[in-house]
Amino acid sequence: MHSSQRQLFFNHLAQTSDFPLALEIERAEGVFLYGQDGKRYFDLISGIAVSNVGHRHPEVLAAIHAQLDKYLHLMVYGEYVQSPQVKLAEALVNTLALSYESPSPFGLIDSVYFTNSGTEAVEGAMKLAKRYTGRPEFISCVNAYHGATQGALSISGAEFFKRNFRPLLPGIKQIQHGHLPDLEKISCRTAAVVIEVIGGESGVRIPSSAYFHALRQRCTDVGALLVFDEIQTGFGRTGTFWASENVGVYPDILLSAKGMGGGMPIGAFMASTQLMAVFRDNPILGHITTFGGHPVSCAASLATLQVIRSQNLAEQANAKGELIKSLLVHPKIKEVRGQGLMLAAEMESFEVLKPIIDRCILAGVITDWFLFCDNSMRIAPPLTISEGEIREAMGVISGILG
Template identity: 75%
Template sequence: MHINQRQLFFNHLAQTSDFPLAIEIDRAEGVYMYGTNGQRYLDLISGIGVSNVGHRHPAVLAAIQQQMDKYLHLMVYGEFVQSPQVRLAEALTQTLNLPQAQTAPYGRINNVYFSNSGTEAIEGALKLAKRFTGRPEVISCFNAYHGATQGALSLSGAEFFKRNFRPLIPGIRQIQHGATADLDMITNKTAAVVIEVVGGEAGVRVPEVAYMQALRKRCTEVGALLILDEIQTGFGRTGTFWAFEPYGIYPDVLVSAKGMGGGMPIGAFMASQEVMSVFKNNPILGHITTFGGHPVSCAASLATLTVIRDQQLEEQANAKGDLIKSLIQHPMVKEIRGKGLMLAAEFDSFEVLKKVIDRCIERGVITDWFLFCDNSMRIAPPLTITEAQIKEGCEIILGVLEVGV
């Protein structure tokens, strides 16, 4: 008997909006997804920043299979010595051995705590900052997005997104991303500043070098931890492995997820051993997780990291991003912002953009919008995308714009 998957999707899968894309995908490979109706879709959003090395990269699949042949879950996090976790943690800390960066107050990052997602990593980083500093206050940015769980949602910067879930956690203050004048709000009561290096859901907002350096200086002056959220930007998305690298700064805590798993669920927050050690006592087991650092996800992540580094995908991202910027030139596009392959193309309104997005999907190109900037098109394809595939996608977008909405 034929099962109507689409109907089951609406009947039994919890919905998060009244207008999901509801595209039924049969398989995916590289930068393409294939519908059950035979339609091929060029993925220009990487599952919202996840598929940095494309869908089902051979190296990632091989790593998953090799680990599956050894063991899956063994024990709650932090008790057994598991090779995939150890090797990935070492590789991550090696990416953070940056001689050109300033020295952070508490030393170089050499400890990694694995989680299942970005929002979980943010929750752990929040606990870590409060426990280490003994302070109650955390500062985030307006129009920021750090996740949807209670603590992460408390940091988010759009009131409409969290209004109906209050009360959330107290002690959150907000500043404008990129506004140096607001840095005076960071005081000796501040446990941490949690900030995206590039404002993602705000529509890809890239700060000035001077601002990021002033932020680092202010946190150091008052003893607040600088927590950099690189959930969307990490693993090569913006032209360097970590987006903070060109700014000449160094975080106290670094958060990653999305693109680090090669399509598998994983996140992490990272700090120096001095900072991370506070979870060991008062209370013991100060932060625990059952599935964080799942060995299969860690194996996939290490393969992803290796592919990006060996193929120098982060170094290619800027040229590929520049090509996209040069091709999507049209009167309907008011501006194209971003770094590397993390771009936003701005339109007059959400109503105009939504029609463009829908028509692009009909023609086989997947794009999207931003939570806090719904008049801008998200363009963030896999880092593995080729020049020919970029031209293919941009031609379809331009074809839609030429027809008009």
């Protein structure tokens, strides 16, 4: 029988597919979600790369409670000095005070603009690139995902998701992720190249370090900005705090969201003060948000950052990912790709994968597929998952694989 809540969900919440999971979750803790009947589910997708420090981490909750006792929203972004914003911005800048082999010609990232989400971070970065360069074109990758608002959708991959919303932004060109010859498409008309360091919705695709060095050099040569979308890869998921650390290439603009908030809504685009300064005039208030950098979200984000650092969760992600790979060996699995705890287990087809995902959920293990790679199982658990929890969850998947 449908519970009354479940029926109201279908009656009154806008639906985005004909087959939502419709799991009725009562509470969450660590790597687990709990249904109304007390059934326990492993969350092996972290709410799609959000719950990097697990659900309701005690230090995140403490930071939220402490901020609730001080103030909530005070004023639109950028007018008042708010301690949670200032402390978080400083901490984020410090994560990038590293030695990269290929630096940005536009200066070190030392300025943060807070948003409510990843797609808003993308939109802000696109405006910044157009305003700074005065150029009309953007380059993104085939099968990339950058968000669902109109600008972000314009640079996302897969025409299937875009065709019924056209016309979108003009001047968008696409390249193959990791394909060196395509870099010739980056020209003096290019405002920015927006690229995921690791292709997320394309099924966890990892280009070589040499590719990113060539990309950095091409952007520098033609004066285009290099924008790294680390909305899924940031905050420790791939074994370093930012995935770009693995390739040694420094972006001009860095995007973050998802795992940034410890479960609270927040995003950011980050750049040098030199770049950000263009929002100050012609026009004044060149980019505006009411709730971006909400103090409670900023407090939660700072606590999340500190937990990842103090508990070495990024450094542990590689070993945990390798353990998952070693346990997911089965004739139905063609390969397990990925870095850290951002993994994709590829199977023959969606028709093979989908029943396995459904049976996993019934058995208490939540997995998923990828928007642009529907024959691969998404495995991206909280970074806090223990070895015992990994073995138990992988045992369930292996049992279902047969």
